[in-house]
Amino acid sequence: xxxxxxxxxxxxxxxxxxxxxxxxEKEKETV
Amino acid sequence: xxxxxxxxxxxxxxxRQHHGVVxxxxxxNRIEKLIVPGxxxxxxxxxxxxxHGFRTSNGRKRGWSDFNSVLPPGxxxxxxxxxxxxxxxTCLYSSHKSPNPYCSCGYYSINIxxxxxxxxxxxxxxxxxxxDIHRLFSTIDRHDEETTQSFxxxxxxxxxxxxxxxxxxxxxxxxxxxGTIIECEKGYxxxxxxPKKMFLLLDIDKLYGxxxxxxKKLEKHEHESIHVTYEWAVYINNYxxxxxxxxxxxxxxxxxxxxxxxxxxxxxxxxxxxGSDYLPFKDHPFIYTKVxxxxxxxxxxxxxLRYKYPALDxxxxxxxxxxxxxxxxxxxxxxxxxxxxxxxxxxxxxxxSNYMRREHVADFFEHYAGYLLSFAHFNCMLGExxxxxxxxxxxxxxxxxxxxRYHTYLEDRYSAKEVIDEHFIAKEHPSLWFKNIYPYFEQFxxxxxxxxxxxxxEVNFDER
Numbered sequence: 001x002x003x004x005x006x007x008x009x010x011x012x013x014x015x016x017x018x019x020x021x022x023x024x025e026k027e028k029e030t031v
Numbered sequence: 032x033x034x035x036x037x038x039x040x041x042x043x044x045x046x047r048q049h050h051g052v053v054x055x056x057x058x059x060n061r062i063e064k065l066i067v068p069g070x071x072x073x074x075x076x077x078x079x080x081x082x083h084g085f086r087t088s089n090g091r092k093r094g095w096s097d098f099n100s101v102l103p104p105g106x107x108x109x110x111x112x113x114x115x116x117x118x119x120x121t122c123l124y125s126s127h128k129s130p131n132p133y134c135s136c137g138y139y140s141i142n143i144x145x146x147x148x149x150x151x152x153x154x155x156x157x158x159x160x161x162x163d164i165h166r167l168f169s170t171i172d173r174h175d176e177e178t179t180q181s182f183x184x185x186x187x188x189x190x191x192x193x194x195x196x197x198x199x200x201x202x203x204x205x206x207x208x209x210g211t212i213i214e215c216e217k218g219y220x221x222x223x224x225x226p227k228k229m230f231l232l233l234d235i236d237k238l239y240g241x242x243x244x245x246x247k248k249l250e251k252h253e254h255e256s257i258h259v260t261y262e263w264a265v266y267i268n269n270y271x272x273x274x275x276x277x278x279x280x281x282x283x284x285x286x287x288x289x290x291x292x293x294x295x296x297x298x299x300x301x302x303x304x305x306g307s308d309y310l311p312f313k314d315h316p317f318i319y320t321k322v323x324x325x326x327x328x329x330x331x332x333x334x335x336l337r338y339k340y341p342a343l344d345x346x347x348x349x350x351x352x353x354x355x356x357x358x359x360x361x362x363x364x365x366x367x368x369x370x371x372x373x374x375x376x377x378x379x380x381x382x383x384s385n386y387m388r389r390e391h392v393a394d395f396f397e398h399y400a401g402y403l404l405s406f407a408h409f410n411c412m413l414g415e416x417x418x419x420x421x422x423x424x425x426x427x428x429x430x431x432x433x434x435x436r437y438h439t440y441l442e443d444r445y446s447a448k449e450v451i452d453e454h455f456i457a458k459e460h461p462s463l464w465f466k467n468i469y470p471y472f473e474q475f476x477x478x479x480x481x482x483x484x485x486x487x488x489e490v491n492f493d494e495r
Contacts, residue, residue: 001141001152002217003051003217004048004216005037006053007216009062009213
């Protein structure tokens, strides 16, 4: 397969589309 | 931003530049990789054949599964030897990590969808398919008139026979590249490659041209050729869609579309598969409307004319009378003819293209019919995603789908008692003929809990 001259060397690191959002802690019910 | 110096030594390194090999004279220092968040999208072709799937029969990559039944520590992902894209790329010549900028190793892919520059890696398979089948006629035409006509009829009507004669499909896939990537002018060499979707790109004119070529030999009307071409396209679409399910991939058959006005369709966009010349089969403005309508019209009239399909038993009777074969003159045990006959055992795949005129055509045909029926049976199993029926006679009548009649042929071979028994395994069972891909299909069914064939006892070498 002909892919031509080299241009650059890269390192592709997959990034999750949305960063996991920590669940907000439930506020303790105050009596 | 580039981190490779442009190579000026064109006279010496011209050849290297095809494969994106970095020149050590112009780039003497170590190249620091640029970190890119995200993945890179590319396109590449994988060869797929009916016997081995994506796996090449020679020079395949050996995985841990060749030596161990349990995943050894240190292997993060499960390597699947039927998927040539599983695992990181390796270099055949050296022990360095692949892809190395100064070597030509790595998984290759290009950045253009539907590129037809070279046949071997060309994205459009129609020329190769047409050549595979057209080539057969140089052998077929040398026989008696009746023999020639029977084979032409079988090839004309039967999408199963035509699909079986295709040596390999060039399946184009959209791939996601990760890890180290050498980015080049026209494409990439990468460490990891993950196919996202498979395509088969075809040109309806070329397929129709081939079918019409066979049709003219048999004096068929052009409408019939259109119908047969459409049926073939449907068959290929079903076969590959079902096959790709084993690999967990989506499949789309696409046909080239040449509109009369160039401004009707938009040019290439970001997602190249959406704006290309090749449009999906199920959404095609010409094939899925006009060709389909013509084909359905023919199909309805076929219901009254079913007898016209070639029958395997009648074909065999005709072939026995054939006198054109050059055979049986040499009685030496080690002669080519004898060696050829000895090579024929149940389960050794044989297509019309492998036929050598060293044995009688009727002997060859019995063996070939076994493989043909086995392929048809396998496709039924793939479609149903079940393998509970051991012989073709326990299915409803599929003559129209196969394009040939097979009931009498099989009934002559098996007793009524065997035929009634759904679990009777006939000699045409795919497990006997497709020794590479059928076990993979069983694994797939096993995962879904639908495998009804008794599994072969696994030998555990670790226990000895």
